[in-house]
Amino acid sequence: MVGVLIWAIPAVIVYLAAYLAPVWGLASVYTGRIASAAPDPDPETAIPRSGVFFLIAAGLMLISIVHWLVSGRRRNGLYQTQAALSLVLGPASAFQAMVLARDEDVSGWEQWLIPSLGAAVLGGMFLIAHHILGVAKEPRDGGEGGEPVSVASEQDKRRQQVAKLSVAQQESMRSDLDAAVDDLERRRVIASADANHARRADLGDLTRHMTRSANER
Numbered sequence: 001m002v003g004v005l006i007w008a009i010p011a012v013i014v015y016l017a018a019y020l021a022p023v024w025g026l027a028s029v030y031t032g033r034i035a036s037a038a039p040d041p042d043p044e045t046a047i048p049r050s051g052v053f054f055l056i057a058a059g060l061m062l063i064s065i066v067h068w069l070v071s072g073r074r075r076n077g078l079y080q081t082q083a084a085l086s087l088v089l090g091p092a093s094a095f096q097a098m099v100l101a102r103d104e105d106v107s108g109w110e111q112w113l114i115p116s117l118g119a120a121v122l123g124g125m126f127l128i129a130h131h132i133l134g135v136a137k138e139p140r141d142g143g144e145g146g147e148p149v150s151v152a153s154e155q156d157k158r159r160q161q162v163a164k165l166s167v168a169q170q171e172s173m174r175s176d177l178d179a180a181v182d183d184l185e186r187r188r189v190i191a192s193a194d195a196n197h198a199r200r201a202d203l204g205d206l207t208r209h210m211t212r213s214a215n216e217r
Contacts, residue, residue: 018060019082022089025053025116029096043100043109050093051112057086058119065126075134083123083130090120 017024028050029041064079094116101109184190 018056020085021053021057021060022085022093022119025050025057026089026093026096028053029093029100031096031099041100043104043106047097047100047106047109047112050097051115054086054090054093054115054119057090058115058122061086061119061122061126065122065129068126068130073130073133073135075130075136079126080130083126086119086123087127088120090116090118090123094120 028046031040061082064082068074068076068079094113097109097113097116100106181190185192
């Protein structure tokens with residue numbers, strides 16, 4: 001357990017740092033006054049640093065997209081937030097870098113806009129795919145004839161229990177059930193169609209047949 005924590009805690013910290021890379025990228029080139037003592041960023045180092053942060057953000061966004069696709073395209077708010085950060089902060093950082101480069105006459109700054117704009121494109125692509133292709137929840141149907149998984153499992157248990165009975169016991173049970181169904185039909189407690197469903201059903205499937213016939217009415 002301790003060994004797992006030793007590896008898990010640093011891994012979580014690294015993931016969170018990469019997850020928030022768009023924030024650090026924008027902060028690197030931000031020229032606004034967050035605090036009165038905050039100095040203006042040095043364009044020669046701030047613009048490349050911002051590009052590196054967005055390179056990390058684009059890489060993580062690409063990994064997240066691949067994982068989302070192979071894991072079943074389930075709705076994922078964590079990935080949505082990550083994509084939104086890249087989509088919004090990428091162009092904002094690119095604009096701030098342009099302002100810095102123009103004011104300070106920095107050379108070669110254009111190449112550092114590619115990571116921020118690339119991360120924004122990946123974020124936008126994911127949000128569109130998530131909206132169009134995202135699956136809201138696990139499919140509930142998994143049993144025979146569209147039965148929910150839990151109901152299908154219960155039916156399997158009943159079939160197994162009936163299969164363990166001897167032929168004489170099964171015949172006795174069928175006779176008792178037929179007599180009960182006949183009595184209910186005579187009293188008009190159940191319809192003839194429901195009675196016929198019950199007579200035709202296997203002993204382990206009787207509940208499913210009666211439920212279906214009731215739902216069809």
